Amino acid sequence: MTTERTLPVFTVAELEAVPALDVPSFSKEDAFELGVIAAMLIRERGLNLAVDIIVEDDLVFRAKLAGTGAGNDVWLAGKAAVAQHFGVPSLLVKQRHAEAGTRFEDVSDASVDHERMLAHGGSIPILVNGVPVGTITASGEADVIDHELAADAVQAYRERRQA
Numbered sequence: 001m002t003t004e005r006t007l008p009v010f011t012v013a014e015l016e017a018v019p020a021l022d023v024p025s026f027s028k029e030d031a032f033e034l035g036v037i038a039a040m041l042i043r044e045r046g047l048n049l050a051v052d053i054i055v056e057d058d059l060v061f062r063a064k065l066a067g068t069g070a071g072n073d074v075w076l077a078g079k080a081a082v083a084q085h086f087g088v089p090s091l092l093v094k095q096r097h098a099e100a101g102t103r104f105e106d107v108s109d110a111s112v113d114h115e116r117m118l119a120h121g122g123s124i125p126i127l128v129n130g131v132p133v134g135t136i137t138a139s140g141e142a143d144v145i146d147h148e149l150a151a152d153a154v155q156a157y158r159e160r161r162q163a
Contacts (some may be wrong), residue, residue, distance in 0.1 A: 004096065007142050007144050007145065008066050008144050008148050009144070010091060010095060010121075010144060011095065012092065012095045012096055012099050015088075015091060015092040015095060015159050016074045017115075018065065018151065020088075020124075020125060020127050021124065021125075021126050021127060021136075021154045021157070021158060022127040022129070023123045023126075023127070023161070024129060025067045025128060026055060026126055026128050026133055026134065027055075028055060028058075030088060031053040031055050031060040031061050031126075031134065032053075032060065032061055033054045033062030033145040033157065034053055034061070034126075034136055034153060034154070034161070035051060035060070035061030035063065036055075036061075037060075037072025037153045037157050037160070038051040038063075038136060038138065038149065038150065038153035039051060039063040039065065039113065041095055041149055041152055041153055041156070042063070042066075042138075042149060043065065044080055045149070046066075046139070047065070047066065047141055047145065047149060048065070048140045048141055049065060049066070049068060049069060049138045049141055049145075049146065049149060050062070050063065050064040050065065050068035050069075050072040050076060050137065050139050050140055051132045051136065051137065051139075051140070051153075052064050052135070052136070052137045053126075053134065053135070053137075053148070054080055054084075054134045054135050054136075054137070055126070055133060055134035056133055056134065060134075062076075064126060065120045067140070068140045069138070070147075072139040073139055074118075075118060075120070075122070075139040075153070076123075076137045076139045077118075078150055079115065079118050079119075079123035079135075079137050079139065079146075080122075080123045080135040080137045081113075081116050081118070082104075082117045082118060082119050082123060083118075083123035083124060083132075083133055083135045083137070084125060084134075084135055085111070085112070085117065087125050087127070087132045088125065089121070089123065089124045089147060089150075089151075090121055090122060090123040090124075090137075090147075091113045091119070091120070091121030091122070091143060091144070091147040093119045093128045094121060094143075095121060096132050099118065104119035104158070105116075105119075106129060120143040120146075121144050121146050121147035122137055122138045122139055122147050122149075122150055123135050123136070123137035123138075123144030123150065124136050124147075124150045124151060124154055126135075129140065132137055136150050136153060136154060137150065138150045
């Protein structure tokens with residue numbers, strides 16, 4: 001269970017300023033490493049989160065911690081679909097619409113499947129040489145916490161890879 005705390009706030013500018021996880025290659029072993037990092041952060045922070053790592057439409061890593069369960073599956077898939085489709089974090093898609101005074105759910109675009117895509121924070125694309133190949137997605141807390149966890153896991157993974 002989480003303790004009471006102030007939720008983080010992310011502006012479009014702040015979200016756009018964070019570099020994507022863009023690497024020369026990303027294997028299933030890399031996905032597992034990123035997933036373990038995320039799961040460790042979830043446990044360390046006492047969060048109620050599930051985390052998925054998808055690579056090339058293949059679920060490579062899933063951990064459901066604390067009180068998460070089957071109810072998180074739709075959220076994990078929906079957020080990941082947004083990050084994969086747009087190539088940016090799902091929270092950024094949501095915040096861009098909010099800043100424009102629109103709701104993502106009201107967008108009329110043939111390429112957007114509102115039954116499958118959920119523009120809520122928690123999913124970050126994984127890029128190989130600028131091309132989206134997968135996602136890391138968290139679900140279970142407020143969407144800004146989901147995003148924060150995924151972003152922190154990506155940063156920790158990036159630091160390990162550079163070491």
